[in-house]
Every structure is written in structure tokens, then in C-alpha cells.
Amino acid sequence: MxxxxxxxxxxxxxxxPGMSPADSxxxxxxxxxxxxxxxxxxxxxxxxxxxxxxxxxxxxxxxxxxxxxxxxxxxxxxxxxxxxxxxxxxxxxxxxxxxxxxxxxxxxxxxxxxxxxxxxxxxxxxxxxxxxxxxxxxxxxxxxxxxxxxxxxxxxxxxxxxxxxxxxxxxxxxxxxxxxQYNGHGHAPGGLIEGIADWVRLGAGLAPPHWRKGEEVKGKWDAGYQHTAYFLQYLEERFGEGTVRRLNEGLRTARYEEKPFWTQTLGRPVEQLWEDYKKEDELKRGTRS
Ligand SMILES: [Zn+2]
Incomplete structure (x- = not known):
């Protein structure tokens, strides 16, 4: 259309023109x-x-x-x-x-x-x-x-x-x-694509009030939207600034295949990272209560 x-x-x-195009x-x-x-x-x-x-x-x-x-x-x-x-x-x-x-x-x-x-x-x-x-x-x-x-x-x-x-x-x-963004030559899970989009939104301070961090641990890592966004935020904290950018870059260079994609980018399978994330979340909850 x-x-x-x-x-x-x-x-x-x-x-x-004339205004400073400062990067920051x-x-x-x-x-x-x-x-x-x-x-x-x-x-x-x-x-x-x-x-x-x-x-x-x-x-x-x-x-x-x-x-x-x-x-x-x-x-x-x-x-x-x-x-x-x-x-x-x-x-x-x-x-x-x-x-x-x-x-x-x-x-x-x-x-x-x-x-x-x-x-x-x-x-x-x-x-x-x-x-x-x-x-x-x-x-x-x-x-x-x-x-x-x-x-x-x-x-x-x-x-x-x-x-x-x-x-x-x-x-x-x-x-x-x-x-x-890139999509692993059309083979990245929709949840990862949507998660990256909401990760940017989250980082921009534009999360709507109904987003609740912690709910995502009940589901899968690629549940998408804010659920995956919070997981990506954890990966960014754990592996350093630029982690999500590296993931996006990985989605550019090759057709997405789960195991090689995650192990090559972050050194371990996504399921393991997801388990680590859930454990950390549990720990934080334990400390809070
Ligand atoms: Zn979207």
C-alpha cells in the first residue's frame, strides 16, 4: 500500500545550523x-x-x-x-x-x-x-x-x-x-527483536508504568517486549555497556542460530544466561524481603 x-x-x-552537534x-x-x-x-x-x-x-x-x-x-x-x-x-x-x-x-x-x-x-x-x-x-x-x-x-x-x-x-x-535494527537475516526470534526495541525504550526512560521488572522471570527469555528488555538490561550490566549493540551486530553478520549466536557473542548459551538472570533476580528478591 x-x-x-x-x-x-x-x-x-x-x-x-551553527548549533553544536555534540555527541552527548x-x-x-x-x-x-x-x-x-x-x-x-x-x-x-x-x-x-x-x-x-x-x-x-x-x-x-x-x-x-x-x-x-x-x-x-x-x-x-x-x-x-x-x-x-x-x-x-x-x-x-x-x-x-x-x-x-x-x-x-x-x-x-x-x-x-x-x-x-x-x-x-x-x-x-x-x-x-x-x-x-x-x-x-x-x-x-x-x-x-x-x-x-x-x-x-x-x-x-x-x-x-x-x-x-x-x-x-x-x-x-x-x-x-x-x-x-538487524534480524539475523530474518531468523532471529520475534521476542529478541521486540526485546531490543523495548530495551532502547527502557534506556530512554520511556517505560510505561505497567512495565514491572521481575514478571519476566516466570516466562521464557524470548517472551519479547519489556520481558526480554529487562533480560537484555541485565546482560548489559553483566557483560558491560555495548552488549546489546554487539548482539545487534551479530544479527547483522550471520543468519541467526541460537546456540552459535549466543556462545559466540557472550560465551555461553542463552538458556544458561537466562537461568543466571533468574537466580540473580531471586537473590535480589531474597535480600529485599
Ligand atoms: Zn515492535
């Missing part, structure tokens, strides 16, 4: 001003050459920025209650670029680190009446480079007023992860 291109142009950047501030400044990059500059892999000398992150060039996708917004039912709520709850022209930036940094740190970010050239956010919350897909003509995020206006209308902006940002960050 390809949509007419360019129906809604990218809103003019509200931040102008994931604001929309740098992102918004680079949405018009010529195509040859958006080709991925620009940072590989310096990767070996910058593993500690100290010598990163502040001038180097991740390529930004063209961002579009489609409001399919302008008179829909959810559409008005969407527009009055967030500012898409600043939120989208800053969320893209946040996702890129969460999964790839910095262009000079040697991670291979997918060449996502455009992301179109479509707000329309539909069931469910949101989903991400690639457009038929080029599903790898051109993504669509469909957001349900009915869902938007159902969020309690005080939660609207946080919830919408959280959902958008989650869906944007799907525009930038």
Missing part, C-alpha cells in the same frame, strides 16, 4: 539540519576506517554524524479525534529527529565506532485509524531503505491525557528501532 510520496513535506527544522546531547539539532543530505552522503560505512583507533570513544570526531533519513508525516484522517490528540500532545518536527538520533546512538553509538548501520533513507509516520498500537513495515518498492511506521489514532485517543506525550514518544522510539 504505497502512499503518495511527499504529500506532507518534512517540516522545516526548528533548530538551525541527543537533541534534534544535528538531526533536523541534516535531513536534506545528498544521497551519496547517506551511504553507510563512512566510519569504518577510524574504528580501530577509537574504541575508547575518546578520539571521536564531533563533526561526524549519523546519516539522517528523510522524515515524513501522514495524517490519514485529519478529523479523527486521535489525530488532533496526536498533534496537540507532541511536536513531530522535533520529536522524530531526536528519536531517530536516540535510536541510532543506542544501537550504534557513533559513526566512527565501526558498527554498520542500515542505510535507512526515509521513515514515514502514518497516523490512521486501525486496530492495535503501531507497527513498522518497509514500503513495497524498497523495504530495506524506506520504512513506514503506522500508528493507530484509536490507540492515541485511548491514552490517558497525562501519559500522552511520554507514551507516544515511547512507542515512536520502539518503532524506530525496527527501522534500524
Amino acid at each position: 504505497p502512499l503518495p510520496q511527499g504529500t506532507t513535506p518534512v517540516p522545516l527544522p526548528i533548530f538551525l 546531547t541527543p537533541t534534534s539539532a544535528a538531526a533536523a539540519t541534516t535531513t536534506q543530505l545528498p544521497e551519496h552522503l547517506t551511504k553507510e560505512g563512512a566510519g569504518d576506517k577510524t574504528a580501530s583507533s577509537t574504541t575508547n570513544g575518546l578520539s571521536e570526531s564531533p563533526a561526524k554524524e549519523f546519516p539522517q533519513p528523510r522524515l515524513r508525516l501522514h495524517l490519514n484522517e485529519l478529523t479523527d479525534a486521535g489525530t488532533s490528540i496526536f498533534l496537540s500532545s507532541i511536536s513531530p518536527s522535533s520529536l522524530l529527529p531526536s528519536a531517530v538520533s536516540r535510536v541510532q546512538k543506542a544501537l550504534y553509538v557513533h559513526p566512527s565506532r565501526g558498527y554498520h548501520m542500515p542505510n535507512t533513507r526515509s521513515v514515514t509516520l502514518i497516523v490512521r485509524p486501525m486496530d492495535g498500537v503501531a507497527y513498522t513495515t518497509g514500503i513495497e518498492i524498497d523495504p530495506e531503505q524506506h520504512k513506514e511506521i503506522h500508528l493507530s489514532s484509536r490507540f492515541v485517543a485511548s491514552i490517558s491525557p497525562e501519559r500522552r506525550s511520554q507514551e507516544l514518544e515511547g512507542v515512536i522510539v520502539h518503532e524506530l528501532v525496527h527501522c534500524y
Whole structure:
């Protein structure tokens, strides 16, 4: 269902050139001003050459920025209650670029680190009446480079007023992860894919109040969403910052097969890691009670 291109142009950047694109501030400044990059500059892999000398992150060039996708917004039912709520709850022209930036940094740190970010050239956010919350897909003509995020206006209308902006940002960050993550050549478990998306959301401080850490231990490691996100958070704490990025990178390089994937990345099978996680959780609970 390809949509007419360019129906809604990218809103003019509200931040102008001249502002510092400091790596530590994931604001929309740098992102918004680079949405018009010529195509040859958006080709991925620009940072590989310096990767070996910058593993500690100290010598990163502040001038180097991740390529930004063209961002579009489609409001399919302008008179829909959810559409008005969407527009009055967030500012898409600043939120989208800053969320893209946040996702890129969460999964790839910095262009000079040697991670291979997918060449996502455009992301179109479509707000329309539909069931469910949101989903991400690639457009038929080029599903790898051109993504669509469909957001349900009915869902938007159902969020309690005080939660609207946080919830919408959280959902958008989650869906944007799907525009930038790898999937083990299509063979990674859906739960891992969804878990990584919610791990980024969790790290962004956008966890909704109904997420409860600890509930996941009753299920499987790949139950998905926040359940797997908390497990990934544990792995990140145990094996160090960048662990989830390494997992994502592993999902790029080879077709996912559970045993080799986990043992090669973290030195042991995922079932063992899951048991360790549950044990630690139990221990923490024991200490608390
Ligand atoms: Zn998802």
C-alpha cells in the first residue's frame, strides 16, 4: 500500500545550523539540519576506517554524524479525534529527529565506532485509524531503505491525557528501532527483536508504568517486549555497556542460530544466561524481603 510520496513535506527544522552537534546531547539539532543530505552522503560505512583507533570513544570526531533519513508525516484522517490528540500532545518536527538520533546512538553509538548501520533513507509516520498500537513495515518498492511506521489514532485517543506525550514518544522510539535494527537475516526470534526495541525504550526512560521488572522471570527469555528488555538490561550490566549493540551486530553478520549466536557473542548459551538472570533476580528478591 504505497502512499503518495511527499504529500506532507518534512517540516522545516526548528533548530538551525551553527548549533553544536555534540555527541552527548541527543537533541534534534544535528538531526533536523541534516535531513536534506545528498544521497551519496547517506551511504553507510563512512566510519569504518577510524574504528580501530577509537574504541575508547575518546578520539571521536564531533563533526561526524549519523546519516539522517528523510522524515515524513501522514495524517490519514485529519478529523479523527486521535489525530488532533496526536498533534496537540507532541511536536513531530522535533520529536522524530531526536528519536531517530536516540535510536541510532543506542544501537550504534557513533559513526566512527565501526558498527554498520542500515542505510535507512526515509521513515514515514502514518497516523490512521486501525486496530492495535503501531507497527513498522518497509514500503513495497524498497523495504530495506524506506520504512513506514503506522500508528493507530484509536490507540492515541485511548491514552490517558497525562501519559500522552511520554507514551507516544515511547512507542515512536520502539518503532524506530525496527527501522534500524538487524534480524539475523530474518531468523532471529520475534521476542529478541521486540526485546531490543523495548530495551532502547527502557534506556530512554520511556517505560510505561505497567512495565514491572521481575514478571519476566516466570516466562521464557524470548517472551519479547519489556520481558526480554529487562533480560537484555541485565546482560548489559553483566557483560558491560555495548552488549546489546554487539548482539545487534551479530544479527547483522550471520543468519541467526541460537546456540552459535549466543556462545559466540557472550560465551555461553542463552538458556544458561537466562537461568543466571533468574537466580540473580531471586537473590535480589531474597535480600529485599
Ligand atoms: Zn515492535
